[in-house]
Amino acid sequence: GAGVSQSPRYKVAKRGQDVALRCDPISGHVSLFWYQQALGQGPEFLTYFQNEAQLDKSGLPSDRFFAERPEGSVSTLKIQRTQQEDSAVYLCASSLRASGNTDTQYFGPGTRLTVL
Amino acid sequence: GENVEQHPSTLSVQEGDSAVIKCTYSDSASNYFPWYKQELGKGPQLIIDIRSNVGEKKDQRIAVTLNKTAKHFSLHITETQPEDSAVYFCAASSPDKLIFGTGTRLQVFP
Numbered sequence: 618g619a620g621v622s623q624s625p626r627y628k629v630a631k632r633g634q635d636v637a638l639r640c641d642p643i644s645g646h647v648s649l650f651w652y653q654q655a656l657g658q659g660p661e662f663l664t665y666f667q668n669e670a671q672l673d674k675s676g677l678p679s680d681r682f683f684a685e686r687p688e689g690s691v692s693t694l695k696i697q698r699t700q701q702e703d704s705a706v707y708l709c710a711s712s713l714r715a716s717g718n719t720d721t722q723y724f725g726p727g728t729r730l731t732v733l
Numbered sequence: 734g735e736n737v738e739q740h741p742s743t744l745s746v747q748e749g750d751s752a753v754i755k756c757t758y759s760d761s762a763s764n765y766f767p768w769y770k771q772e773l774g775k776g777p778q779l780i781i782d783i784r785s786n787v788g789e790k791k792d793q794r795i796a797v798t799l800n801k802t803a804k805h806f807s808l809h810i811t812e813t814q815p816e817d818s819a820v821y822f823c824a825a826s827s828p829d830k831l832i833f834g835t836g837t838r839l840q841v842f843p
Contacts, residue, residue: 621776650830650831657836658835658836659739659822659824659833659834659835659836660777660822660831660833661833662830662831662832665829665830672829673829673830676830708776708777710776719764719765719784719826721767721779721782722767722779722831723779724769724776724777724778725776726774726775726776727775727776
């Protein structure tokens with residue numbers, strides 16, 4: 618079956634532009650996670666949704682980062698006024714149950730964001 | 734909060750040899766420990782996981798061991814093949830998210 622999909626796969630933005638990154642989780646998955654992966658590093662948690670509720674946004678680096686999942690399926694990560702330090706791969710993951718962290722998380726291919 | 738350390742950062746082995754990657758974690762409340770394989774340009778793919786109620790789990794050539802007392806867990810790959818070459822990440826659960834190690838780049842030479 619279809620896995621987690623993300624779009625676009627690559628995004629180049631000029632400093633100061635706003636960007637929107639989309640995640641389509643596996644159908645029926647309750648939990649959705651966003652992670653940021655800098656070059657040569659492990660993924661770092663940004664935020665977590667259970668259905669449409671954003672239960673944890675403690676990893677968002679600043680108020681320029683905003684995520685939503687209005688209907689409990691597709692999620693969008695928005696970054697306003699992008700800066701060079703925002704350059705990274707943004708990974709989305711979903712899991713079947715509401716237990717979140719102890720359930721298998723399936724990752725998408727990521728969106729590579731480059732801010733010039 | 735949880736902190737996960739992973740060693741080594743790079744590992745080169747001959748095809749057919751074994752590879753071992755080790756991780757330590759700090760939060761004794763963590764109870765789920767997955768291992769992911771990431772190939773260039775792709776997202777992490779789960780290869781094996783272990784929960785705190787068991788000490789070892791095996792799946793064909795891959796095994797994971799967990800020592801909760803010492804707060805460390807290890808990935809063992811036997812009979813390595815060139816297609817095992819990738820970056821491997823360990824992770825530990827923290828209430829509602831995974832905390833990842835910094836990764837191990839495994840190279841298997843034919």
